[in-house]
Amino acid sequence: WLQLPRTAGGGGRRELAPHGWGEGPWLAPSHGGFPFVPSPESQAEASRGPKIYTRTGDQGFSSTYTGERRSKDDQIFEALGTTDELSSAIGVASELSQESGHTFVEQLHKVQCMLQDIGSNIATPLSSAREAHLKRTSFSEKPVLELEQWIDKYSEQLPPLTTFILPSGGKSSAALHFSRAICRRAERCAVPLVQAGEADANVAKYLNRLSDFLFILARYAAMKEGKEEKIYKKNEP
């Protein structure tokens, strides 16, 4: 799931799917250059199973899905890496929530899949994308609207918020708050790409809405588990 092989077009050089990006462009059999004819070495390698490393990133540069080589401190890799961190944090929150019997883990699973799609869109800068790239990596508004429905559904069941609450409320809840904070960082990373016209505007919208969903879910988890949410108290001298 984590590392799916893809093969660079032409020379038979194998590259690996980014950590955590199992879907979207990363399943493409080539990086451009269809049809791909595997070299004898890559066929032999495939029968042994692919290695996780190619060493092509050792000089601090890596590839976008459109085939550009960019420095690893480029905004694209920053956003990709942060989206990956977000999905990992949601993975922890989801495992803890499952242990407590929460049914919303199915929605968290769906969110993690959406984050794969977001990674695909981010990895495909629109300025160098061709029609075939765009077809595989576009990100629509539909998942944003779905998140809004989920937010409304859970919000209705919560007591109104009368004070600032702190990340707390039991393990599931605290892990969801932690995911929320990472989500906001992912949004900050994605926004410059959207503003530059390199990523889809729906990516930033989704991340913006997702942090609200994670906040509501954190409160919902605390309520369902009967755990206390710590509140902010001003420290008077």
Ligand SMILES: Nc1ncnc2c1ncn2[C@@H]1O[C@H](COP(=O)(O)OP(=O)(O)OP(=O)(O)O)[C@@H](O)[C@H]1O
């Ligand atoms: N440090 C990173 N943070 C976020 N995304 C990255 C990072 N390094 C690479 N990527 C993205 O993830 C994809 C796969 O990562 P991978 O580690 O295989 O790349 P690499 O470092 O270029 O290659 P290798 O590890 O084989 O030398 C890359 O094609 C790139 O899009």
